[in-house]
Amino acid sequence: MSDFSLPLDKPSKPPVINIYCSSKETSLDEADKNFEKLKSILCLCLNTDQYVIYHLKPNQLFSDPWEHNTELLIVSSDCNEQEPNNVLSELIQKYLATGGKVLCFGASILHFDFVERKPSAHNSSFTWNFTKMEYQGKVMMVPVISDVSMTSSKLSLVPFNVLGKQENEPKLPLVISMSNSENGILILSQAALDKDPTDFLSSKETFASLQSHNSVRFEVLQDLMSARLGLDSSAPQLPLLTSATLLSAEKNRKKELLHALSCKLHGSNLLIGASVSLQLVESQKDVMHPISAQCLPLIIQEKEDKDVQFQFFTPKEYWENLQTKSLGQLLLYVDVVPTTMPLLYPLITKNYPQAGLVAIAGRQTSGRGRGGNQWISPPGCAMFTLHVCFDASSALGQAPTFLQHFCGLAMVLSVRELPGYEDINIEIKWSNDIVFNNCIKLGGVLVDSYTEEGKLHAFIGAGLNVSNHNPTMCINDLIKLENKMRILNGMDVLPELSKEKIISRTITTFEQIMAKFNSKGPGDFENLLYKYWIHKNINKFSLETENGKNIDVKVCGLDSQGHLSVIEEKEQKQISLNSLQYSMDVKQHLIFKKRT
Numbered sequence: 001m002s003d004f005s006l007p008l009d010k011p012s013k014p015p016v017i018n019i020y021c022s023s024k025e026t027s028l029d030e031a032d033k034n035f036e037k038l039k040s041i042l043c044l045c046l047n048t049d050q051y052v053i054y055h056l057k058p059n060q061l062f063s064d065p066w067e068h069n070t071e072l073l074i075v076s077s078d079c080n081e082q083e084p085n086n087v088l089s090e091l092i093q094k095y096l097a098t099g100g101k102v103l104c105f106g107a108s109i110l111h112f113d114f115v116e117r118k119p120s121a122h123n124s125s126f127t128w129n130f131t132k133m134e135y136q137g138k139v140m141m142v143p144v145i146s147d148v149s150m151t152s153s154k155l156s157l158v159p160f161n162v163l164g165k166q167e168n169e170p171k172l173p174l175v176i177s178m179s180n181s182e183n184g185i186l187i188l189s190q191a192a193l194d195k196d197p198t199d200f201l202s203s204k205e206t207f208a209s210l211q212s213h214n215s216v217r218f219e220v221l222q223d224l225m226s227a228r229l230g231l232d233s234s235a236p237q238l239p240l241l242t243s244a245t246l247l248s249a250e251k252n253r254k255k256e257l258l259h260a261l262s263c264k265l266h267g268s269n270l271l272i273g274a275s276v277s278l279q280l281v282e283s284q285k286d287v288m289h290p291i292s293a294q295c296l297p298l299i300i301q302e303k304e305d306k307d308v309q310f311q312f313f314t315p316k317e318y319w320e321n322l323q324t325k326s327l328g329q330l331l332l333y334v335d336v337v338p339t340t341m342p343l344l345y346p347l348i349t350k351n352y353p354q355a356g357l358v359a360i361a362g363r364q365t366s367g368r369g370r371g372g373n374q375w376i377s378p379p380g381c382a383m384f385t386l387h388v389c390f391d392a393s394s395a396l397g398q399a400p401t402f403l404q405h406f407c408g409l410a411m412v413l414s415v416r417e418l419p420g421y422e423d424i425n426i427e428i429k430w431s432n433d434i435v436f437n438n439c440i441k442l443g444g445v446l447v448d449s450y451t452e453e454g455k456l457h458a459f460i461g462a463g464l465n466v467s468n469h470n471p472t473m474c475i476n477d478l479i480k481l482e483n484k485m486r487i488l489n490g491m492d493v494l495p496e497l498s499k500e501k502i503i504s505r506t507i508t509t510f511e512q513i514m515a516k517f518n519s520k521g522p523g524d525f526e527n528l529l530y531k532y533w534i535h536k537n538i539n540k541f542s543l544e545t546e547n548g549k550n551i552d553v554k555v556c557g558l559d560s561q562g563h564l565s566v567i568e569e570k571e572q573k574q575i576s577l578n579s580l581q582y583s584m585d586v587k588q589h590l591i592f593k594k595r596t
């Protein structure tokens with residue numbers, strides 16, 4: 001037997017938690033969103049280093065052998081699907097009989113005699129009720145679907161345990177657990193513990209009440225996972241999310257922004273965004289834990305800004321190096337967040353479109369890269385999203401692709417325009433990678449945008465690895481290399497750079513490039529870009545065409561829209577390539593169509 005055989009009690013792959021989101025009337029998009037939401041909830045109550053979490057889609061229920069490696073199946077149903085789903089019920093019964101574990105939110109989706117539906121509940125329109133639930137001495141407000149209940153009298157026909165019941169109503173169970181002889185466990189919860197308070201924003205009072213019980217909800221969920229279902233809920237390596245803080249070097253800017261936002265507020269303190277909402281709070285002591293990915297507390301006051309300290313960020317270093325008129329002067333800083341990309345949406349207001357807001361993160365738990373890739377985001381990476389806004393009819397509004405190039409160039413210049421750092425050999429590879437040695441990637445840029453009322457809003461996300469030696473290389477590794485050479489030549493060594501300095505210098509340079517582009521056109525910008533472009537030397541490529549044939553092209557620069565301009569060698573014909581459709585592989589000298 002080989003020394004490398006697996007110990008018998010070890011799974012060959014990590015155990016899976018499958019989440020099934022019922023989607024009868026909800027669109028598939030909605031089901032995806034629900035899945036993401038549930039996944040972020042699980043990340044707060046499970047050791048996510050131990051499990052992989054997948055979305056089990058309706059079409060996979062029968063086609064994939066999901067039962068084999070599923071440690072837990074979570075079923076989440078919403079108001080739209082209250083007729084029992086017989087097929088799903090049967091499948092779950094089978095899975096339980098083989099020792100499976102199921103946690104089901106929304107008792108009425110499964111077919112059980114003890115789930116009673118009042119006649120009105122057979123109509124398609126269901127509503128939510130809010131009731132107090134007692135779970136092992138803890139009391140909390142929970143949403144339940146009205147007109148559906150679990151009837152104790154009929155429940156006596158099955159072996160069950162009441163875990164949560166309506167406060168003062170022992171006969172009305174809200175959460176029960178049932179187990180069979182094969183050790184299968186089913187937890188059926190009529191209380192919608194899978195819903196966040198932000199799902200109930202239409203009533204200020206309801207939202208406030210659910211929000212105030214939110215930490216109890218997580219304690220209950222954690223207890224269900226660990227004590228009832230036997231899963232590992234010890235702290236994962238992933239850090240807990242933290243609150244954000246609004247900072248500005250000038251107090252007045254912060255005041256102006258908050259004033260401009262006052263008409264966008266829901267209730268007294270909520271700013272809604274498409275995927276993340278911000279809950280404005282006065283100080284750290286008003287922050288409720290745990291922090292959910294969908295509703296981030298944003299501290300707006302507290303001590304003087306200059307006294308605030310963070311785990312992964314030194315504001316003083318940032319302000320000292322920022323020399324802009326407006327960009328980056330208002331800063332949303334957060335130590336740990338899934339991604340900075342959606343954070344600024346709730347703060348955008350037409351009353352203050354030129355706020356120049358930037359969101360900076362110390363680390364990200366789900367950093368986004370281009371083309372749906374993941375962006376590894378540990379603390380040593382400089383990571384920010386910058387908001388800019390201009391007329392859609394302006395030169396830049398007509399060619400917003402240039403923005404990503406401005407940012408890539410600004411990142412390179414943030415290092416290479418520092419006296420002594422001119423030879424730190426980072427360059428730009430199309431479309432927007434910051435590379436060393438033509439192909440070792442240290443950084444990149446990602447832009448989201450939308451147009452509203454004639455204004456183009458762009459959210460420019462940038463990441464540059466400043467001090468992580470893994471998984472590739474970082475700026476400070478290159479500075480060390482440069483220092484070896486300088487020592488040999490009897491020169492002073494260069495200090496390593498901080499991410500604060502790199503971010504504020506990038507934003508400063510970005511603002512200058514943009515201003516010059518607006519006033520004088522693209523000339524100066526392009527000359528500077530080509531100076532740091534690897535394609536001044538690496539310009540011969542084979543281009544994949546529509547008909548599958550490859551043609552030889554030579555990269556000649558950017559076109560008037562900011563797209564890559566190449567010349568077909570044979571016919572000398574110019575072709576423009578959009579980075580949304582094409583990618584480049586420098587090692588293979590290949591430009592190929594992205595597969596969608």
Ligand SMILES: O=C(O)CCCC[C@@H]1SC[C@@H]2NC(=O)N[C@@H]21
Nearest residue numbers: 339367368369370444461462463
């Ligand atoms: O794929 C790329 O090259 C683009 C990477 C962009 C990463 C940055 S880090 C800050 C911002 N937040 C994200 O989640 N992504 C961008």
